[in-house]
Amino acid sequence: MRIIKLFSKIIFPVLVIFFVSCKKDHSVLGVDVQPGVDDLNAENIRGLAVTAQTLPYDSVASYGDNIKFIGSNNDPLFGRSDYGLYLNTNISVSNLNFGATSTLTSAEFVLAVNADEYAGNKDAALSYSIFALNDTINNRVPYYTNDTRHHDITPISISATSWSVTGDGKRVLRxxxxxxxxxxxxxxxxxxxxxxxxQKTYKGYYIAASVQNNDEGVVFKADLDDVLSGLFLHYKTTSSNDTIIDFRFSFSGLTAKRYNTVKYTPIQEIKDQFADSTLGASKLYLKGMGMTRVKLYIPFLKNHSDSFKIAVNRAEIVLSLDPSNTTLGTSIYYAPPKLLLLSIDDSGRETYINDLNNSTNYTRFDGTYNATMNAYVFNIALEAQAIFSGEKPNRGFYLVVANGDLSLKTVYATQDSKILLPVRRDSYYERVVIAGSNNAQLKPVFNLNYIRFKND
Structure with a gap:
């Protein structure tokens, strides 16, 4: 025991003095990560300018998913949008024969819709026209929203809106x-x-909607895979004692084809901004289904040519909603749940930014609507770092309403072009008005937090 106490009183202080007096050993990993001649200077710059302009699309790809849009809407802030729907019918039985003694009582297209998801006035009266297809809708992926060439111009049926609610509360359009x-x-x-x-004889159908008397109208989401959706023949037989029997041609299955068309007529203010970039300083108009997009430019982002390097911790774009985005009365126009920011390549096309290279970075990237802030916030730290380092030029960004599913990074716009389709535009129909740079309190801003590595 006395030996241990002696060691602690004499030997241990000597060892402490020895190690303190030693030089740093840079051969040991982690002893000194940063060179001794460098200084670390953390800096935070806020409120940097962002310029922006609303731009149109020619059209966007529409894919054959079960959720499709139908309706016609005069949006007071955006203008008129008419959503058409191409689809075909399918049967799973063979040798279908209703019998010589059967009598058809009526027939109708039925679409199961989400009663809580719509744009406009859900009680608006619309007129629907049904056209027969001249061409078979094939497996070419994708069709585009301006492609309305496949049906006969003479409708086989025109009718006004008819609604009903099922026993389990589902709303169906008839x-x-x-x-x-x-x-x-x-x-x-x-x-x-x-x-x-x-399908060889009855190639499919096109359903078009129109607003009656220039009313506000409405657009709904329809689920074509729902068992309530289909072309229904209602008939009775001599043995059914006048009981109506329903037969359903479905809109789903392996051979089901469906896509949306969109005709968009913007208000004059938006048309003017398409042609004049300076008008984006007032308001920015962003609408789903590829009706508009916004081009952003951050002057502060440039290829870095100074004598020091920086490490970007966070590069934040804040886009606040304009107060005019709020609509009153019975009409509803939801803000998109999420926006996406894309880089611009040397041909002016949309492409993924560095912050979308994996799911982890995508989560940090964000872009989700923040109801508390009433804004969308993006973190483009990796993209900003690449621009500052001179790895990418600062061409600006496109802001879009889109599905940012990273699994679609390898999907081509067309198989012939081999142009990558970074994100889908046909998943959302929501819209939002974003404050422009003339709004002192709500203007778009760029906030940068970084570390400066400087050699003295």
């Missing part, structure tokens, strides 16, 4: 089908022998 056309289909057992024969 569009009456012309009786003569329905009778032909009902009695055509030759072309109802299987699904292939059906």
């Amino acid at each position: 569009i009456k089908l012309d009786q003569n056309y329905a009778e032909k289909l009902f009695q055509d057992s030759v072309n109802l022998k299987n699904n292939e024969a059906l």
